[in-house]
Amino acid sequence: MYEYHDDLFDADESSNAYRFCCPILIGNHSLGAFLEPPEHILVQPDQELPKLRSGTLTFVRHQGEIFGITCAHVIDALEVAIDDDRRKYLALAGDQEPYPSEVWKRFFFPAGDTHVDVNVQLHRANDPDVDLAAGWIPPEVFNSIGREAIDIGESQDLPVEWPAQVGALASGYPEANRRIYGREKPDDTLAISNITLRSAIEKPVGKKVRMFEPLSLDQTTDVDILSGMSGGPILATVGNQWGIVGIVSGGFDLHSYAKSDIQGFFDTPAINVEGEALDLPWLRSWLGTLIGVRTGRATHDVKVQQVGKSSIIT
Secondary structure (H helix, E strand, O other): OOOOOHHHEOOOOOEOHHHHEEEEEEEEOOOEHHHOOHHHHOOOOOOOOOOOOEEEEEEEEEOOEEEEEEOHHHHHHHHHHHHHHHHHHHHHHOOOOOOOHHHOOEEEEEEOOEEEEOOOOOEEOOOOOOOOEEEEEOHHHHHHHOOOOEEOOHHHOOOOOOOOOEEEEEEEOOHHHEEEEOOOOOOOEEEEOEEEEEEEEOOOEOOEEEEEEEOOHHHOOOOOOOOOOOOOEEEEEEOOEEEEEEEEEEEOOOOHHHOHHHOOOOOOOEEEEEEEEOOHHHHHHHHHOOOOOOOOOOOEOOOEEOOOEEEEOO
């Protein structure tokens, strides 16, 4: 068993890595996700992914400011949704009618019983080979979320020398973990639970980091497809220190071994997650250029909550 820092676990030995991230859902301007029909929000029997996509936003602190980081491909999903709506609007209103930005889809996150507009501009990294986007989070927005931020100051850098492998946690919000409670829209409550994966990693080399750990059947939950975790933090413990080494960017389903198209690749359930490695000196320099860059949008009250947390422990 690899060592993990005590700060990353509660008294009941469950991981608390979820406190550094939240789900971000693509929704409409006035009622968030609930302007979409339920069949767009939940995974349907004939599909693996919902039509209404989501990712995970991780919070870091630099020079006393809060930033949200996620994957650039999460931003791509939002832009695809906006373009689809634009085409539909122009088909009805005519090509000469501009598509008003006030009705564009955007990101929302749950905060208690409210659906809060992500009041930030997320910027892609300048390097096209880096699947990373980030934005400055205004204090009033961050306070409404009820999360904590990971300090990425120089004093928090992990040691240069690592053992061959160390313990790591990856946290996020799979799209398959959504549930709707309530009677009818918009009085329904959307619940999204967190998953934390626990495995060994090697020191990141280059731009990628990988988590791999075979699992026995009694170590897995009913979650299989991990889509939606993109952007969630990957936290490593090295000696008596812990820190962020990357964000989740992709990977295989937990039960890939049982799926006919890749049968034989694994012979057991497994954590096999790829992450975008974070070079902290470079990240600090880039985030410094984003301080104060924001867009102003409203906050809309819709009953949305995060419920429950589950961990896959090896």
